[in-house]
Amino acid sequence: MIRLENLTVSYRRHPAVHHVSGSFADGQATAIFGPNGAGKSTLLKTIMGALKPDAGRVLMRGVARRDLAYLPQQSEIDRSLPVSVIDLVSSGHWQRSGLFGKVGRNDDDASWNALVTVGLEDFATRPISALSSGQFQRVLFARILVQDAPLILLDEPFNAVDATTTADLLRLVERWKAEGRTVIAVLHDEQQVREHFPQTLLMAREVIAWGDTAEVLTADKLRRASDTAAHWSANAPVCRVDGVRP
Numbered sequence: 421m422i423r424l425e426n427l428t429v430s431y432r433r434h435p436a437v438h439h440v441s442g443s444f445a446d447g448q449a450t451a452i453f454g455p456n457g458a459g460k461s462t463l464l465k466t467i468m469g470a471l472k473p474d475a476g477r478v479l480m481r482g483v484a485r486r487d488l489a490y491l492p493q494q495s496e497i498d499r500s501l502p503v504s505v506i507d508l509v510s511s512g513h514w515q516r517s518g519l520f521g522k523v524g525r526n527d528d529d530a531s532w533n534a535l536v537t538v539g540l541e542d543f544a545t546r547p548i549s550a551l552s553s554g555q556f557q558r559v560l561f562a563r564i565l566v567q568d569a570p571l572i573l574l575d576e577p578f579n580a581v582d583a584t585t586t587a588d589l590l591r592l593v594e595r596w597k598a599e600g601r602t603v604i605a606v607l608h609d610e611q612q613v614r615e616h617f618p619q620t621l622l623m624a625r626e627v628i629a630w631g632d633t634a635e636v637l638t639a640d641k642l643r644r645a646s647d648t649a650a651h652w653s654a655n656a657p658v659c660r661v662d663g664v665r666p
């Protein structure tokens with residue numbers, strides 16, 4: 421469904437993702453794992469279309485960009501917007517209905533049911549600015565439920581989230597897996613990856629290993645990832661691949 425072909429993505433000519441090639445397993449859960457600054461979020465943003473590659477491409481077969489649900493890192497969301505919990509959840513319908521499209525009774529029911537699923541029905545009319553980090557993350561997961569997308573991209577979904585909320589949200593990930601959706605998540609917790617994500621892309625700007633989690637998360641490959649990242653420097657030479665902006 422999603423194939424990366426020699427993908428290079430740079431900031432001011434310095435590649436954060438470097439010559440990455442490979443395929444994400446259809447209908448399975450893949451973790452993107454690696455040290456800080458490894459290019460994980462950059463890769464996710466490129467797949468969802470927010471960043472343009474300098475070279476190579478993201479091939480999406482059988483799925484359009486409007487068929488994907490994307491959960492950004494919480495730090496990238498402005499929570500001061502005067503939006504209620506239920507309105508944020510309902511905005512998950514926009515991809516299908518359009519911004520000014522009618523939201524029908526079924527859509528309202530779906531929003532409410534999603535809120536019930538994440539245990540926040542009593543918070544429906546609250547402004548999102550009045551939620552804790554964990555509650556807000558539940559709301560964002562409810563929005564993904566409403567989106568009903570075959571492809572789900574999650575960027576550090578359990579960051580600043582307590583153990584109970586993490587367990588509840590992981591149950592939703594398990595449900596998406598059982599429903600045959602493709603889930604791709606940037607994660608930092610190795611145990612979570614081993615328990616819930618059968619596939620792993622281990623990266624440090626480039627691919628260190630990609631495949632079955634048990635074969636990817638070995639001591640020597642994890643060491644190689646951190647060694648590779650340690651060599652990275654903001655002053656590293658620019659990539660000379662064709663297509664990188666001069």
Ligand SMILES: Nc1ncnc2c1ncn2[C@@H]1O[C@H](COP(=O)(O)OP(=O)(O)OP(=O)(O)O)[C@@H](O)[C@H]1O
Pocket residue numbers: 431432436454455456457458459460461462463
């Ligand atoms: N907007 C930006 N402008 C310039 N450089 C950036 C930008 N965003 C990321 N970078 C750089 O690109 C590299 C990869 O960043 P990215 O956020 O993709 O890594 P990551 O693997 O998600 O890291 P972390 O685990 O710390 O969240 C880093 O060196 C980072 O400093």
